[in-house]
Every structure is written in structure tokens, then in C-alpha cells.
Amino acid sequence: MNRTMLGAGTAALLALTLAAPAGATPDRERHHDHHRETHLASRSVLPAQTFVPGSEPSGFFTGNPAAPFPGQPVQGFSGVHALGDGSYLTMSDNGFGTKANSRDFQLRVHRVKPGRDGRTRVLPGGFTLSDPRGHVPWTLWRDGGCDASTDLPAGYACPADDRVLTGWDFDVESMQVAGDGTFWFGDELGPFLLHTDARGRLLEAPVATPGVTSPSSPLLGAATPNLADSKGFEGMAITPDGTRLLPMLEGSTAEDKAAGRAFDLRIYDVRLGRHGARFTGAFDRYRLEAPEHAIGDAIAVNAHQLLVVERDNLSGAAARFKKVFLVDLRDRDRDGYVDKRELVDLLDLPDPHRVGGFGRTFALPYVTIEDVELIDRDTIAVLNDNNFPATGGRGADVADVNELITIDLARPLDVDRRLLPGRLPGGRR
DSSP: OOOOOOOSTHHHHHHHHHTOOGGGSSOOOOOOOTTSOOEEEEEEEEOSSOBOTTOOOBOTTSOOTTOSBSSOBSOOEEEEEEOTTSOEEEEEOSSSSSTTTTTTOBOEEEEEEEOTTSBEEEEEEEEEOBOTTOOOOSOBTTBBHHHHOSOOOTTOOOOOSOOBOBTTTOOEEEEEEOTTSOEEEEESSSOEEEEEOTTSBBOSOOEEOTTOOOTTOTTOTTSOOOSOTTOSEEEEEEOTTSSEEEEEESSOOHHHHHTTOTTEEEEEEEEEETTEEEEEEEEEEEEOSSTTOEEEEEEESSSSEEEEEEEOSOOGGGOOOEEEEEEETTOTTOSSSOEEEEEEETTSEEOTTOOSSBTBEEOOOOSEEEEEEEEETTEEEEEEEOOTTOBOSSOTTSBOOEEEEEEEOSSOOOOOGGGSTTOOTTSOO
16 A cells, blocks of 8 residues: 655644544443434534535536536535544535536545534535546546537636546545545446545556446446446445455446346455555455345444445435445355345434434435444444435425434444544554
8 A cells, every 4th residue: 555644634634633532532432221222313414505615616517507506515425434523524426426417526525523503514624636646547527628528518617737536537435544544435437446645636546446347437448338337336344454445336237137136236355555456356245125226335343344324216205215234244144145234224213312303203315325434332423415406305395415413323333443433444543
């Protein structure tokens, strides 16, 4: 793995939170009554109309009559990393849903913090992904792609060739922080793995997935794709020792479908070392509850267990399936699939203290729920991707917001402490 000096901003933030005193971190030893039911502990909301201060207008390519939007939306949360001070790094995905309509959406990691008043606030410490050293060997939107385009909408002018990465270049859907403070991102357009420093600058060329290519991959050429668009690395875990990534596809490959495995998703084994990331060729199989389902996120609990969000593609009153599963890679029943056990039903979550604002039962009924994170052995956080400027989760004409909820579990997880906030897998303490 390439090691780099951590820059100002996010690097300083990581150092600060790693050094936070024990009393300041969410990693606290609490004495729950573990005979009680799993329930909602807190809910915080970031309004849909939240934009990165001073950022460029966006949405020119969406065809939305409300566009262009006044800045870059703080939205589409598809990866999360809890810090030791109660704040979170949240990663936006490719922007507005497709490669074509997200050309002016800059890929970014934000720092947010939920408040006791139920409001989530955006804090300093975010960063935008870029490739200043030219590691990407193909054309980027902000380095030749825009200049060659023949369908620029009225009012849009090509930006400077600064090699800032956009949703035209990659669709990042998962994020992990390695032991040296560098970041790994899972992409859907390749699918690729991206490695950056703490300022979001690529450290090496995108790592392609052997034998798997989507229709949007710049490496496709005349080959036939074997993975549907937007079905790449939706989730990605990192092992507690920091030596392996476990990126997980959102959809089945053509080969698996042809073999009658339309329910199957692959969890790849990727080794991290001095020379970057290496796919070993091995993968585990996760079986969906229904072939039309998708996964929203996957993170490690310890060396052999994961948390996986599985969901349907419905929202609001029509939503039927949004669950968090505890997954065991050891396949103890020897059926060829990782073992899974339902942990939380996000559409039927008890709320005895009415912190969610919807009575004694809470639901998170958005189409895409794409973030899960460990807070401590008893508590997890879950966030949605609000797909700005979408509506429908809380009502047909209600703008979808970014919701951040925490859930107290009935039974503690067997968490490896190296994966808790304020720590880095296999790295500094």
C-alpha cells in the first residue's frame, strides 16, 4: 500500500479524532438491558437543499426544470466513516444517477455531525476527489471530456482542466479508511477500486476487477459487458488488521445468472500491500432474499462477520423490504453461501421513546439505504442516499432528505475494537 504524508484538513481531522480521549468517543462501555428489543436511539436530518459552500452550480445535464442548482448538493450518501468525535465522513456517489447526467457533479467526501436538536450540520473537513498526478489513463470530464462533448446544455461552460473527478468519471458507492490514513473507494462504472490520500488525490491507477466489466467501463472496448450498469461495488468492508478489502457487487454477473444464480452477489477478496491492491481471484457468495433486491452497504464487524444492508427498490408506503443482516463468512452450514441473520427491520423499528417523530414505530422507507456504520458493540448508525432532487420517501411531493439514525441493538455485536470510531484498521491507535 502506498504511504503518503497526510495533508491538512482531513488528515489533521483524522489525527485529532484518533487522539481523542476515551470519554469523547462513542466507543463507550454501556450496560444495556440486553433482554429488551432493538429500537431507534436517535434521528437527525440534513435538509435536501444543502449545498457545499462556494461550490460550482450543478445539475445542468439532468433536464430538471429546477436546474441548474446553486451549488454542489451535499447528498447521495453512499459511504460513511464514523470519527472519534461524534462526527462522520459521508461520501456522495456519482451525483444524479447516471454517467451522462452527472458530468458536473464533483465526487466528494463531506464531514457532518448530527445534533441533539435533530438537525445534521455540515462541518469543515471534507474533500473532493481528484487525479492531479494523471494516474487515470483515459480521458476525464474535466480534462478533455467536456471539450470533446457535442451536447453541452445552454448556460454550461467547460471548466478548467483541473482533473477534479466527477460522476462522469466514476460512480463511487463505498468507502474505507486504511491503517495509514489513506482512503479506498469502490466504484460501479468499472467496477474499479480507487486509492486516494486524505485530500482525495489518487495515489495510483484505478484497480480493475478481473473478469467483470460494466457497459460504462472505459476499458470495455469491443468486449461484451457481464455486469449491469450501476451494479458494481456498492459495499466494501476492510478487515480489522487492515490487510484485506472485501468489496461486494450490488448485482449478479452474467455468468452467475446463466448458472441459475440470479440471487447471488460476489464478495471479493482483495489483499492490500506495499504495491497496492491485488484481487486474489477468490470470492464468497451472498444470496439475496429476492432477485429484484439489491445491497446498500457492507462493513466488517470482526474478521469473519459483516453487516449488510439489503433492500427493495420501492419507497414510501410501497416499500416492503429494508433490512440489516449480520453475515458470517465462515459458511457454517456448508451450503456455499455466507450465513446471514436478520438484525434490524428498518421498516418496523420500535421507537419507545418517540425520538423519530412518527409514533412508537419508525420506518426508513427510502429507495436507497446505502450506509451502515458501527458506533459501539451495542449501536449502529444507518443513513440513506436521498438521490437529490428525488421525492417520495416521506410523501409523494416531499423532498427526500438525508436521515441519520442510530439503533440500539437488543444483543451486543462481537465487534473487533480496531473497527470502532477513533481507530484505523491495522493502523495507529
